[in-house]
Amino acid sequence: MLRVFLLISICLVPAHAQEIYKVVNKDGSITYTDKPVPEAQPVELGPDNRITVPPPKPTLPPVQTSTEKKAPDPVIEVIAPQPEATVRNNSGNMTIAANVTHADKQGKYQLFINNQLIMEQSKPLFYVNGINRGAHTFYIAHTDNKGKTLASSSPQTFYLHQASRLINN
Numbered sequence: 001m002l003r004v005f006l007l008i009s010i011c012l013v014p015a016h017a018q019e020i021y022k023v024v025n026k027d028g029s030i031t032y033t034d035k036p037v038p039e040a041q042p043v044e045l046g047p048d049n050r051i052t053v054p055p056p057k058p059t060l061p062p063v064q065t066s067t068e069k070k071a072p073d074p075v076i077e078v079i080a081p082q083p084e085a086t087v088r089n090n091s092g093n094m095t096i097a098a099n100v101t102h103a104d105k106q107g108k109y110q111l112f113i114n115n116q117l118i119m120e121q122s123k124p125l126f127y128v129n130g131i132n133r134g135a136h137t138f139y140i141a142h143t144d145n146k147g148k149t150l151a152s153s154s155p156q157t158f159y160l161h162q163a164s165r166l167i168n169n
Helices: 002-012
Strands: 020-024 030-033 041-043 075-080 085-088 094-101 108-113 116-121 125-128 134-143 149-152 156-161
Touching: 075 134, 075 149, 094 108, 094 134, 108 125, 116 125
Parallel strands: 085 156
Antiparallel strands: 020 030, 020 041, 075 094, 094 125, 108 116, 108 134, 134 149, 134 156
């Protein structure tokens, strides 16, 4: 309790400003002191050189950023057939498969061969029948329920090889 009283009394005692004196020495140097000495002149101080700082401007609230992370775009990678592959099937049947990452589970997959929509289904695995011999370009597109294309594979070419046209006739 005594310590608290001493601390308060020390804080309440006003600071006593002392007089400052200027003394010019024999060699011409100037010395300032707080003790009055012979030939000392009192120094009058001008107004203090404090700078008043204006109050800070109110800060704007931080911009709210969405905490929801945008889902990555789906990516379609064709697994089979390999690019420039030769498929040997006399009846023109083949399987086209793709691996899809970050896909919309409710969307549809569309198979385009020679820029014509061949089939649409819920899985990226297609069983195709009746393809003619020759070179064909295909790609797979992933669409949402409204028909908007979310992703598509890069176009690839495959070659269907049939032993003879006469076999299916």
